[in-house]
Amino acid sequence: MSSLPIEPESGWNVLFLDGEWTSPDDRDAIEVENPFTREPIATVPAATTDDVDAAYRAAEAAQSSWANQPPQRRAGIVNRVLRTVGKRWDDVIELLAIESGSASVKAVAELQTAKGMLQQAASYPYRMGGEHHDSIVPGKENLVERVPVGVVGVISPWNFPFHLSMRAVGPAIAAGNAVVLKPASNTPITGGLLLAHLFEEAGLPEGVLNVVPGRGSEIGDAVAGHETPRVLAFTGSTEVGKQVAEQAAANLALPALELGGNNVHVVTDSADLERAIDGAVFGSFLHQGQACIAINRHLVHEDHYDEYVEALADRAESLPTGDPLDDDTVIGPVIDESQRDSMLDHVADSVDDGARVVTGGGHDGLVVEPTVLADVTNDMPAACNEHFGPIAPVIPYGDDAEAIELANDTDHGLSGSVHATDLSQARRIADGIETGMVHINDQPINDEPHVPFGGMKESGLGRYNAHAILDELTTTKWISIQREPREYQF
Structure with missing residues (x-):
């Protein structure tokens, strides 16, 4: 078993x-494997439902003080984590490679x-100011404060584990909440325990962040359905996301969901083909x-179809x-055999x-060949399902209306792209596609921290980033002050 940085x-x-690193004792073990070599790199304990209860109790006890x-104290913690990530950049890149199969270009983009x-x-603690409103009652003033929701549960995925955990954990802590984080069982280190290590080193008080690595089948319901969290942030499949939303809503917790996608890359008759293929790759x-x-x-578009397929395959x-x-x-490798x-x-x-199959279609272990499929229709399995692999199904269309119709012929609506030198044409198509981005x-594949990120239809609820995630991790509280005696009707 190799040593990890x-x-x-x-x-x-x-x-x-x-705030304590708890030994595995008699808990079951999760063996973490390098998806390229298939060799074990670490063992982590599988948290139990009792551990989930303990994590939520600790978070609840720590939250109000935090x-x-x-x-400046809350912002300072986040800024120290930020500086440490910069100092240990190469170590985190290595961890992402050996735990999640992240090639360098992806790992760098993730970090x-x-x-x-x-x-x-780090800016959120300074952006939680209140508002002052006049009152319809003489001698009264109204204050509207923005306050933390309390405790936030986070269930994060394995594909971009560090980023997709941090985008919920960082803002939640900065806004004054406490967090219970369950990372994916494939990536319990870069999606969970690494964050705990970074925040502990930054001086985060005990109990504000708790990490429970475990199998979703064993503790997922306990995390999502617990009565303590007021927000449950989940990133993953639509099927599981619906279950998480139902469990959270049963406790009147807000489900913040980023779910599956079936994203289109529309190449119009006016497209610059070279640019479109660069983006496609x-x-x-x-x-x-x-x-x-x-x-x-x-x-x-059918005018470009044959040339596009050939160039993309090359x-x-x-x-x-x-x-x-x-x-x-x-x-690199995909995450596992399944x-x-x-x-x-x-x-x-x-x-x-x-x-x-124009090219690809095979595999060497978990390294799946980049695959291009031609003569595809929208209802074929590689097109109508979120295949989540290095697979490019290419579908011809005849006009802009058909492109929009095909794009929208899915339950998902997360992201997409349109290529056209005629920007008014591109905008018409973009406006017609039912997608959040x-x-x-x-x-x-775009994600900018200052721009709201999220989907429509079955691709999720709510938005991450910028003011949007701050709105979800806080709530408003109305305080009125009656400055002068009030006359009542009786």
Whole structure:
């Protein structure tokens, strides 16, 4: 078992409860594997439902004192975490490579985005000011304060574990909340225990952040359905997200959900084909396509179709594959055998339905070849499902109305992109696509810390980033002051 960088003194085989690194004792073990080598890199304890209860009790006990800290204290903690991430950049990049299969370009992008999230979060303690309103009652004044919700539960995924945990944890703590974090069982370190280590080193008071690594099948319901949290932030599949929302709502907790996507890359008749293909390669193959905002379908005008398919296949074949620790690697391993088999089944079933494999379609262990499919229709498995892999189904269309119709023929609405040199045409198509985010002359994988991020339809509820996440992690409180005696009707 290889040694890992920047471990706490107790190593990674621990829980983080009420400011203490808790030994595994008789808990079951989760063996963390390098998805490229399939070798074990660490063992972490599988938290129990009792651990979840203890984590929420600790968070509840610590929260009010933390909320009463002055803004510079809360901002200072976040800024110290930010500085430490910068100092230990290479260590975190290595952790992402060996735990989540992140090639260098993806890991760097993930850390840059997480860094931006922390920079935004550090401003939140100073952005929670109140409002003053006149009253309809003589001698009265109205104050509206923005206050923390209390305790926030976070369930984060394995694909961008550090970023997608930090985008909820950082803002929640900055706004004066306490947090219970359950990272994905594939990535309990970079999605959970690493954050605990960074915040502990930054001086966060005990109990404000608690991390319970564990299997979703064993403690997911306990985290989502617990009576303590007022907000439950979840990133993952739509199917599981619906269950999380139902459990949270049963306790009148707000579900903040970023769920699945079936994102289109629309290439119009007026598109600059070279730019469209540049975007297509990045948007389909970054992190092996394992991103909710990756391109799931390429909708290409019939005038460009054959040229586009050929050029995309050529570019896909040129991408270096292999060990994500190698600087040249672009395509590393997918996370596990289950994900690999699911995406390759979508390809095989689509071929049975008439699609053609132009390039790829095979795998070496968990490294799936960048795959381009032609002659695809919108109802084929690789197109109508979120395949979550390095797969590019290319679908022809005839006019703008058909492109919009095809784009919207899905239950999802997370992200998308449109390429056109005629910007009025691009804007008409963008306006017509039912999605929370759409990017003109770019590709769908965009996340800027100061811009609201989220989807429509079955792609989620609420928004992350900027003022949007601050609104979800705080609530308003109306305080009125009757300065003069009031005359009542009786």
